[in-house]
Amino acid sequence: MARLRPRPGILEIEPYVGGKAEVAGIVRAVKLSANESPIGPSPRAIAALQAAAPEAHRYPDGAAERLRRAIGARFDLDPDRIVCGAGSDELIQLLMRAYAGPGDEVLYSAHGFLMYKLSALAVGATPFAAPERALTADVDALLARLSSRTRMVFLANPNNPTGSYLAADELARLHAGLPEDVLLVIDAAYAEYVRRNDYTAGMDLVDRADNVVMTRTFSKLFGLAALRLGWLYAKPPVVDVLHRIRGPFNVGTPAQVAGVAALDDLEHQERARTHNDRWLPWLAQQLSGLGLAVHPSVANFVLVSFGNAGGRSAAAASAWLEQRGIIARAMAAYGLPDCLRLSVGLEDENRAAVAALKEFMA
Numbered sequence: 001m002a003r004l005r006p007r008p009g010i011l012e013i014e015p016y017v018g019g020k021a022e023v024a025g026i027v028r029a030v031k032l033s034a035n036e037s038p039i040g041p042s043p044r045a046i047a048a049l050q051a052a053a054p055e056a057h058r059y060p061d062g063a064a065e066r067l068r069r070a071i072g073a074r075f076d077l078d079p080d081r082i083v084c085g086a087g088s089d090e091l092i093q094l095l096m097r098a099y100a101g102p103g104d105e106v107l108y109s110a111h112g113f114l115m116y117k118l119s120a121l122a123v124g125a126t127p128f129a130a131p132e133r134a135l136t137a138d139v140d141a142l143l144a145r146l147s148s149r150t151r152m153v154f155l156a157n158p159n160n161p162t163g164s165y166l167a168a169d170e171l172a173r174l175h176a177g178l179p180e181d182v183l184l185v186i187d188a189a190y191a192e193y194v195r196r197n198d199y200t201a202g203m204d205l206v207d208r209a210d211n212v213v214m215t216r217t218f219s220k221l222f223g224l225a226a227l228r229l230g231w232l233y234a235k236p237p238v239v240d241v242l243h244r245i246r247g248p249f250n251v252g253t254p255a256q257v258a259g260v261a262a263l264d265d266l267e268h269q270e271r272a273r274t275h276n277d278r279w280l281p282w283l284a285q286q287l288s289g290l291g292l293a294v295h296p297s298v299a300n301f302v303l304v305s306f307g308n309a310g311g312r313s314a315a316a317a318s319a320w321l322e323q324r325g326i327i328a329r330a331m332a333a334y335g336l337p338d339c340l341r342l343s344v345g346l347e348d349e350n351r352a353a354v355a356a357l358k359e360f361m362a
């Protein structure tokens, strides 16, 4: 008897597991597992959400006109070259559906964001991971793995979960090494946090080349992860393709109005950035002081290696933290089983995490 079967590749997918949010028996856990903004959404975004509630029976603006104009004004971009999505996750999936399929290869770096592999498999494409150097994407290794079947290269810059980044010249070198029919997707989800002169989120590359896309999100610095809102910047032919395949109402009104309000609140954005500037280095220093290897990060989280010395494994540390109501992100799914990732939290959350790990290491 014929059996119902999904397309090849689908059953190879281990469903993405988001950062845990709860610990049994703990009323309010300290959630440092999903790189969210610890200071929460802008009050203006909250007010916009509340104001939109009575209109919940109306379909959203399918073109996200006001939102695209607001993004364009804020980042000095042509709104017609912006596409909005239900989180940048949706945009990654749309790009994959549009440009890769069975027989095609999709390339990314070994500890790159997990969604690249999962969404490549979902469209029947073959995912390929290139090795990294010191937990940083390696341009030569990526270029060495190009084949005639490679259709797309994904680079999270900065990368989650390593926190490392490629400088503008390296990014340009990666692009220069790609054939014109290979699409480079620069996932700049954490761009707003980066404080480095040699960093570019990638808009300049999009302007210079036809085969580059930059994706961004409102889930991190803007503190709107629950609303699912992302956007991308691309050349008109790519934009045209995405409009053909996206859902006609893929971004809801709450996300659109909150996004516009959040963009408008520069003070809140600055507060989020200043908070990160203070606590990211603090976390890194404190954890290094405990004898842990902390990988340099330019985003809003740190990757910590436990290295299993004296039986102090990352898994044991994770359990120890959880018993104290603190949730870190386990990294086995990223091929980093001896690491934990900790997002920058509020001051008391950061202090609690460091105090708990200090006890753990003692």
Ligand SMILES: Cc1ncc(COP(=O)(O)O)c(C=O)c1O
Residues within 6 Å of the ligand: 034, 035, 086, 087, 088, 089, 090, 113, 156, 158, 159, 160, 187, 189, 216, 217, 218, 219, 225, 228, 229, 230
């Ligand atoms: C590198 C990277 N890209 C994309 C995303 C997805 O973000 P969202 O779908 O919330 O916009 C994340 C989320 O953690 C991420 O770390």
